[in-house]
Amino acid sequence: MxxxxxxxxxxxxxxxxxxxxxxxxxxxxxxxxxxxxxxxxxxxxxxxxxxxxxxxxxxxxxxxxxxxxxxxxxxxxxxxxxxxxxxxxxxxxxxxxxxxxxxxxxxxxxxVASTTTKVFADERQRCNSADEETLDDGLLVGSMSFSKILAAVKHRVHRAIIFPALGMSLLDILQHRKAYFRHRKDEDPPSPFAQQRQTTDSSAPYEKFRKGGLPLFVVRSIGYQLFAFLHYIQSKGVVHTDLKPENILLAQKKILMSRPLGPLPVTSSIKVIDFGSAEFTASFKNQTSSGTRISYNTIQTRHYRAPEVVFGSGWSYPADVWSVGLILWELLKGDCVFMTHDDKEHLAMMQRFLGSPSRADGGFFSIFRRGDKTEEFVSRRHHSSGTLRWPTEETSSRDLKYLNAIVPLCREFKDHSSDDEFCDFVSLIGKVLEWDPNRRLTAADALSHPFFASS
Known part of the structure; x- marks a missing residue:
């Protein structure tokens, strides 16, 4: 203790x-x-x-x-x-x-949460006959996607909150899958798409996924639940502020072991936990010219932190949407996109993955003009919209190599342009990872994105 x-x-x-x-x-x-x-x-x-x-x-x-x-x-x-x-x-x-x-x-x-139930019927066709019945339950999403409180205890100066126990976290399942595929070196590493092969061989219905990421149909189900969750808590005036794979648990403990797919949750139903850092927007003392209430304190775990938080330009609901976008990409690929503990390097990684903010929108200085760190992180030397002050003289070749290893989102789209489903997913990620929080998809808009369209 x-x-x-x-x-x-x-x-x-x-x-x-x-x-x-x-x-x-x-x-x-x-x-x-x-x-x-x-x-x-x-x-x-x-x-x-x-x-x-x-x-x-x-x-x-x-x-x-x-x-x-x-x-x-x-x-x-x-x-x-x-x-x-x-x-x-x-x-x-x-x-x-x-x-x-x-x-x-x-x-x-x-x-709000209970009326967003959705069945992705097309995903059942992706499961082989041995797994179909077990996985079906995981395709029902939109029920209450947060862990309810069973009791709150006040005992003199001692306090406690009691919740139902749940299954493993999304981080745990990713690590479990990585370990599984590391020990199966006789098989090819899986690809992130889990698409059905164009083959008559029923024993090989899937392509493999890469680095232990989850199949796209599981990511779709989890993503829909997360955006439904955000839509719901935002209707209550709440920002979670610390969304990450560790804080998203599977609703059930059981794990399905499928030979072609590796370990998968029996159901993709999830529960969001840890509201210890959550805030009511009604408590925010500042607001934008459009009337949006914003706060300036530092929030979010580093790897899932939105750019407006890094720049210190004020944040609100879109910060949670940014975190969900990064979580979904990590679930598919198996690895966190922005592994860094330095602000300037973090922004450089965002720029590598997403490209620079549009000059038509005014670039860094226009979007993050209220930021107390904008002048520190961005230079006007080359053009008025600003360029990042990175790399610096202290930047190591190892850091540069790691940065260049990040595959830009636009290249992912180009490399798989024949895959409509994956392109829809990349489109969704690009729109929820907009630099400008005012242009970022809202949770409600994300639920209507073609990626979540039921076929």
Whole structure:
């Protein structure tokens, strides 16, 4: 548990027989340790299994709910729950209260999310007969795509939120697939398209995918759910601000092992988690000339950070759309596009992948004119719209080699121009990864894109 708070304090000498008592400040117990099993019991009903992860404000543990039967809930993994335990200090109360407020707001009505159910009937034809029945359920998307709260616990200065346990994250499934294909060196690495071969050989219905990425029909299903999720939370005035593969979990734990496709989720139904950084746009104190409320604080995990956040020019709903675009490309290709921890290099990678902002739109200086870092990152030396101040004298040949290895999106389109389905996907990615957040597709518009058209 936390290294610097009460959870690691020595047990009380007055512990009851058979248990070891860990105390909060003011001697208020909330966790018992069973002497026989050496496992912790939280709040008298949750038997801790293991730690799942940690963050700035909290840690998450997996636990068994001893008072709930596996048949009493219709989601997650029966009677197993995930408990987000906030640091036991009063200055972390705001983080708990903010997350509860966000979850309460988006859980108050599911009308938008529940009406976006969609079946991609054409995808069933892509599955061979052995996998078809199992994969069908994963093609139903648009149900409530975020993890609901089961309980919020206030125990003196200690706080916790309890959620249903879910399956592995999208990052986990990508890593699982990479490991699988690394150990199958006798077979060709898969291609990202998972298209049916033009062949009469029914034993080889698929092309392979590259680097452990997911088949396009799975990416389509997940993408539709993510945009439906964004459309829904935006209707509640919420920006998630930290969308990434780690924060998107499969709704079910089971994984299907298919020889031609490799390990795949039994269902592509997903749940978005971790609203600890989410914000209400109503709380933003600034707004654009068009009346859009914006914020200037730094958000998002680096690799999924929108350019307006990097430049410091103000962000709102489009920042989440940018993150989803990068997530979908990563799901198909198997690798994160922008692996860097430097702002200037990050922008150079965006430019390599997407091209420069249009001069007709005024380039960098017009789009990001409000940015407090625009002058630092962009030079007017060559033309008025600006050029990035990268590479620098400190830039290594290795960094340049990594940058040049990024395949531009326009080349992806050109190289596969005969594949209408893939071209629709590239078109979608290009429109949700617009430099200018005002020109970026909204979540609602993305749902109507031809890539999601049911055939």
């Amino acid at each position: 936390f290294e610097d708070d009460y959870l690691d304090r020595p047990p009380s000498s007055s512990s009851p027989a058979g248990s070891q008592l860990l105390e909060q400040p003011h001697h208020q117990p909330f966790m018992l340790k069973d002497a026989a099993t050496q496992k912790y019991l939280l709040y008298g009903r949750y038997l801790m299994i293991r730690q799942l992860g940690k963050g700035t404000y909290s840690k998450v543990v997996l636990a068994k709910d001893l008072l709930a039967s596996s048949s009493s809930r219709g989601d997650g993994i029966g009677d197993v729950v995930a408990i987000k335990i906030f640091r036991g200090q009063r200055n972390y109360d705001d983080a708990f209260d903010d997350e509860c407020s966000i979850l309460e707001a988006i859980s108050s009505s599911h009308s």
